[in-house]
Amino acid sequence: MAAGDTRERILTAATDLFGVRGVDAVSLDVIAAEVGVAKQTLLYWFPSKDDLVQAVLMQAATQLGVAIDAAIRSASDDPLDRIEAVVRAVFRPAVRRPALLGLIREVSRLSPAVGERFQSELRPLVDRAIAYLQKEMDRGRIRQADPRLIAGLCYATVTGIATEPEVLRSVGWQPTTAELRRLRAELLAFLRAALTPHVD
Amino acid sequence: MAAGDTRERILTAATDLFGVRGVDAVSLDVIAAEVGVAKQTLLYWFPSKDDLVQAVLMQAATQLGVAIDAAIRSASDDPLDRIEAVVRAVFRPAVRRPALLGLIREVSRLSPAVGERFQSELRPLVDRAIAYLQKEMDRGRIRQADPRLIAGLCYATVTGIATEPEVLRSVGWQPTTAELRRLRAELLAFLRAALTPHVD
DNA sequence: ACATTTCTCTACCATATGGTAGACGAACTG
């Protein structure tokens, strides 16, 4: 096994555990057991638990950024198609790996320093999204609104629905493949309706 | 001070601390310090931390249920007005006391038993909401969709936007009174647009 | 007036936790 493989395995295990259970509910011992190494090995690669959390968030932010960028590039020029492509790009990892978005929810609970760096990582993407929404609203292709708040609302809707399986179960939903497809379709229809300009 | 006041003060402090920081990040000592009593006093009123968490969630569920019921009764017959009243009813405590909805997010991280009881508490309300949405969709007053998923999406949007201040800050939003009003207005417009039946 | 109950407290316990120190074997370097 190549040097550094252990580091990647630690990041993978930590991402899943932090995202599903919450940072404070997961000890270094639990992560070490999951990876199959000693706790000291974690601390060799990451000097402290905070450093590990930071690394995990940066990696998640990078992965999301890359996925979103790729989705934007491959979508058509229609803004609603682009938004749909972004939602699909975000929703796909959320379904395969719920911990990924669940992890982002942890940011508000961590130290301000961690939150700041995380925001900095995603800021270019967020700024481009807001500028894009403003332009399309000006062109009349997206419903007139505050683009910053619209970006926040879209994000909140997607991650909210993707990271709270309890909510869906409480309305009778089951995490089967067919139900997941219907959920994604309904989510996309919901957002499309929310953003479509109206004819008065 | 009347007997039982201590119990209420414990519930209030625990709700705020659990909701803001997360259940696992808050120790019994921290809650005790906030209330101004000994840890043993907490354990006198609630035999274990799990019991305290359970009590806090049940109280929150009851409070939300009461607020939502009142909002529904006072709204007009128009379904979009009713949904707006419910969103206002949920959003108001979220703004005054962010911990309340933040607490509900903890449910998915707690033991299945706790989650089950919490769901049971809110089930009558959820079932009525779904039946109502179905009826109004049938009458053509709400956009045709799966009422269960629409209920889940509305909830996810409201709580998502209300409980992740980091997301809003990342799009340049500040928690001032004016900005809160604009956020609520934008949220309501977003949901109204998402639910309005379209004319083809 | 005395007994009981209620509600608070301190002291204590066993375990969990994040982190430190140094040992050791494998890989690498000169």
Add this chain to the structure above:
DNA sequence: CAGTTCGTCTACCATATGGTAGAGAAATGT
């Protein structure tokens, strides 16, 4: 080949944590 570095480990540490036991004062009941 010897020295160095890397990456793993066990043993240990100080503190945090959820919970138990019993003491004591105030309130309540007989």
